[in-house]
Amino acid sequence: MFSRSPANPLISPADLSSARDGFEVIGTFNAGVAVQSDEVLMLLRVAERPIHDDDAWIHCPYVNAAGELALKHIRRDDPAYHTHDPRMVRDATTGQMWLTSISHLRLGRSRDGVHFTFDDNCWLAHDPEYASYGVEDARITWHEDDQTYYVNYSAVSPHGIATGLVRTADFHHLEPLGLMFLPSNRDVVIFPRKLKGQYVAYHRPMPAYSHQYNIWLATSPDMIHWGQHQVVLRVERDGWESGRIGGGAPPLWTEHGWLSIYHAADRHDRYCLGAYLTPHDQPERVIARSAAPILEPITPYELEGFFGNVVFTCGALIQNDLLRVYYGAADERMALAEAPLTVVLDSLLKTVAPNYGR
């Protein structure tokens, strides 16, 4: 159904310079996208780590109370820490997590949606309290009612993974709107217009004592306060959606309803993309859901990387009846896959099952 761009991977760590002295870029992935005038805008997640050559130590970047970037130095064989996970270190006593890299968001622009030019400076970075381990996985929504862009992102800190929100009309002046959802909640996507007078978002809490990493819906009168939570899409007991699911690209309007591209992982952390449709006025009611993945990790850049076997989207566009899905590959690089919108919709509408109507 989808064709991968011949230019894939579009962006790799070697393409960008690090934003900080003494750091190297190790990931350029999970980018949100939007259209502004005749350009495609991209907010890229850039993961960096301190350059060092002593394998006996791990240097975990974080932001201290004074707002300065600092390093926590941990010996790899220190029994006070769990150090086997390449992404994080954990205090064996308290359970506190430290990340081995820190991410920020970088703004890029493109005329053709394939070749991007990036600013050298951070567009959005860490903050001392709720993003002291960095910011990740931006989603951009052009909101038709408010005529402005909303950008939500994962704010990571010792408090866990929360969802932060900023508003911007021009990508130069940013208005911070605080935490949209509490830890642990990520994979948030905002609808591009109000429905029944309310702002609407999908989100994905990570509940303790539960295997249900499902997609939920919430509404808001003001984009600040959220409620009326309910489950929309659930993990499956077996197969490619048995581990977790979560919002991907902000919902796209089509004549058959809202099209949502989401990610699903199985219990072995293999991440694929799926899709579902909801009526224009009922975002809580799934009327069609892909029975099989619409995109799976197959190519070398999807199979191998910082965390292999992953395709993961934060943004998609409909341009000239073409569905263009931007996605992170193996938690390391950016890629693009395209399909005619009608083919995707026809495939979904064939899957309509009675149990999705309620």
Place this chain on the structure above:
Amino acid sequence: MFSRSPANPLISPADLSSARDGFEVIGTFNAGVAVQSDEVLMLLRVAERPIHDDDAWIHCPYVNAAGELALKHIRRDDPAYHTHDPRMVRDATTGQMWLTSISHLRLGRSRDGVHFTFDDNCWLAHDPEYASYGVEDARITWHEDDQTYYVNYSAVSPHGIATGLVRTADFHHLEPLGLMFLPSNRDVVIFPRKLKGQYVAYHRPMPAYSHQYNIWLATSPDMIHWGQHQVVLRVERDGWESGRIGGGAPPLWTEHGWLSIYHAADRHDRYCLGAYLTPHDQPERVIARSAAPILEPITPYELEGFFGNVVFTCGALIQNDLLRVYYGAADERMALAEAPLTVVLDSLLKTVAPNYGR
């Protein structure tokens, strides 16, 4: 500082009949309290389990999609399940949790606040979607602006532990207000009046990948949508507050500020009570916090029970300058401890530390 009631424990499982045929009451604890006319009202958590005498099997109660109470039968030696925890069973493959008992809320009334008479029927019970494993740990707030009671509670299901909310003026007619907070979030307490024009609550998310089980604050324009989340009180690295903390009794107005009684557990799950003060107009700013527990598990009914070494409050009253703290003992019985309000406040105000002003 506190004197335990000579009538302790006030309520034990043997004092109540079960609400369901074939079930026995195994816990009467973690009750919310309020004053109505000249009576003390109590919403008691009543935990019940199926009566059976075959130790080879565990019978986990839940509510099925049709809204009927059902049992999941699991052999204790079935390798497909983890069965060592007396409170829950977990599916070894999916991680799904099943509880070994199911709780509902029962309404009781008392003239003296010590001797209570309970209704035979459930006041609030399970529902098929977000409380299919029952409802637990009610907190009652008489809201001065709305001249009505709000009751929040833990709604437990395979989705995790969420916070549900109902409104009632008379404890007969209940208006369900849906989920106030997503899973995993519990220990929610609502302020009895609006502050700066907003409803205010403390809550306690349980973030994944984090040791920070802290007390947060949120605001709402309408009691439905919540936001402006921020951390108010944190766990400590060592000692009696090193495991988790969480809201206890809804905040009480005193001339020195809002008095909050909360619980704190150490890393060995020993639960004590603490207290803190916030200014009348700044519920996010802790100006005094107890350095040592104000109540610790010491008596036999606090040390031994369904889950021993626990004192845990969901409600307290100020009556005739006396602070009356109702608390669950060892996850099994209800008890009462009292202290002169001035003694509690004097003790707190002596602890004021500069690091709590910000």
